[in-house]
Amino acid sequence: MKLKLKNYKEQLNEWPESGHHIMAQYDEEKVIVYQSYRPAIGNFAVRNQFFGGPFKYTRMTWIKPNFLWMMYRNGWGTKEGQEVVLAIHLKRTAFERYLSQAVYSSYQSHLYENEEAWKEEVQNSNIRLQWDPDHDPYGAKLERRAIQLGIRNEEIVKFGKEDIIEIEDISAYVNQQYQFVLNKNLDALELPEEKPYLSFNEEVNRFLKIN
Numbered sequence: 001m002k003l004k005l006k007n008y009k010e011q012l013n014e015w016p017e018s019g020h021h022i023m024a025q026y027d028e029e030k031v032i033v034y035q036s037y038r039p040a041i042g043n044f045a046v047r048n049q050f051f052g053g054p055f056k057y058t059r060m061t062w063i064k065p066n067f068l069w070m071m072y073r074n075g076w077g078t079k080e081g082q083e084v085v086l087a088i089h090l091k092r093t094a095f096e097r098y099l100s101q102a103v104y105s106s107y108q109s110h111l112y113e114n115e116e117a118w119k120e121e122v123q124n125s126n127i128r129l130q131w132d133p134d135h136d137p138y139g140a141k142l143e144r145r146a147i148q149l150g151i152r153n154e155e156i157v158k159f160g161k162e163d164i165i166e167i168e169d170i171s172a173y174v175n176q177q178y179q180f181v182l183n184k185n186l187d188a189l190e191l192p193e194e195k196p197y198l199s200f201n202e203e204v205n206r207f208l209k210i211n
Contacts, residue, residue, distance in 0.1 A: 001173055002166070003032065003087055008137065008189035015194075018143035020131055020209040022197035024065035030165055031095040032192065033063040033088050034070035036077060042084025046169045051160035060128065060152040061159070063088070065095075067192045069146040072135035076178035077171055087168040087192075094163035098149050099204050102129035105150075111207065126155040129208070137181045137189060147208070 004025060015023065025032040037045070037055075044053035051057075064070045074082035103125035104111065104118070112118035122128070128150030133141040151159050180189045199205050 001087075001168060001170060002089070003168070003170065003173075004193045005190040006193040008186055008191045011191060011193065016144060016196060020145045020147075022065055022147050022208070022210060023134070023144075023194045024197045025067075025192045025194050026065075026092065026095075026197055029092055030089045031065060031092050031197065033065045033090050033095070034067060035061070035063060035086050035088060036070065036074040036079075036082035037084050037086065038081045039084050042086055042169065042171075045086060045167050046084075049167055050164065055160065057156055057160065060150045061156055062148050062150045063090075063159075064146070064148045065197065066134065066146040067194065068135055068137060069132065069148070071137070071174070071178075072139050076181065077174045078178075083171065084169060085171045085174045087170045088164055089166040089168070091163050091165060094159070096199060096201070096204075098127045098151065098155070099199050099208065100201060101125070101127040101155070102149060102208075103127065105130040126153045127151060131209075137186060 036042070040054045044055070045051050064073070070085070074085065077083055077085045103121045105122070105128050107115050107118045112121065130148050130150070131145040132148065134144040134146040135141060177189055177191070180186065196210070198210065199208070
């Protein structure tokens, strides 16, 4: 596994407690995002290093750069249809492209002229943006907001076949760490090392409320 890990308690002291933050593991070339699928889709992706087989390019797919938000969403890989947990090494240029195209899932009066204009942008969008409450390892809501991005239309084809550097199956690691959560032993919990992400584009940061 190529994820860089760090003790959860150590990271907790470094992470912002509130505000809008793209918490992620990244470097100059890539950003790690997470998805969970049923075995037929997840195993195909790992085996072939692209999305295909039963994966539907006609549906929106959501990516999450925040590991704990993904664990809240998939129940640490225990929810039906989300058993295969993937760490997707995504080209940073692709992640930046998604952010620059993103349209909010809910109306933002300070960003859009009116609701009709926003609805038109949503209808024509390839990338959907949503801020949700972040969660701790037990699933409790936090003050900090976590991002997820929905991808569709021509962008989902680029995502599935062009934008990915590597796809890792981290299901066994997730199950291992979940045992520490179940035993309430967070001192032993080792999570992907994450820090707040900033776009290269300051306008994008302002649009996302993360500047």
